[in-house]
Amino acid sequence: MRVASSADWRDALPFETPVPAADVAPGDPARCSGCPADVAAWERDALFAVKHRHPNHHSGFVRFYCAAHVPAAAPPAPAAPAPARRARTERSPRERAAPQRRVVEDKPRPVCPDCFIEVSATGVCGMCGERIA
Template identity: 60%
Template sequence: MKIVSSADWRDAIAFDVPVVVADVVPGEPTRCAGCGADGELFDRTELWAVKHRHPKHHGGFVRFYCDAHKPAPAPAPPAPIELKKARASAPRSERRTASPKPTPVTDRPTRAMCPDCFVEVSAGGDCGMCGAQVV
């Protein structure tokens, strides 16, 4: 089974970039999200649509804003080329070293096991499952 998102007008909007609502979705006058439910109705040519990111939904969500409440556009992320140059120019001593390799199972110390429950016992020798004393 393949899961796909539905295609609608919100997919065409870029994240955090204000767009005139009338250019995106036509319709009747509506309210600004910043003014609230008691605010006046605005014509769609006077409102801005902004697509915000959402932590649990990759498609985000869209809000309409008047000129007074319109958020500023988000700054552009740094170009990937600049990041590669910064990494390449860093001396080898400052570069991150590889993480240490895990200890092989054969080199690990053996621990006492409960003969009935087959779980490791505490340092005191008591089994946490059945309470048996293991020497």
């Protein structure tokens, strides 16, 4: 199964950056996420759309804010520092050799002659209870 991203207007928005709502989602008046519930809906020209990060959804979520409640734009993420190079040190031949691994051979376990299932280490069949030598 192939999972493809959807063609949604919200995918084009940058994270944590206020964008005029009328430019990205024109339409009917909408409510500000920061205003109380009894405040009337705002025209889209007066609102800003902000795409926030979500811990469980990689695309995030979008909320509308009026000019009084619009959050400040997030500062750009600092560039990751280049990884430091390790100095080469001389190793002894013993350290260079790969560690030897013990090979444990899997011994065949006894099989019950009546049930044809493997018997546990106790030597007693789990199905019929017969003792196997």
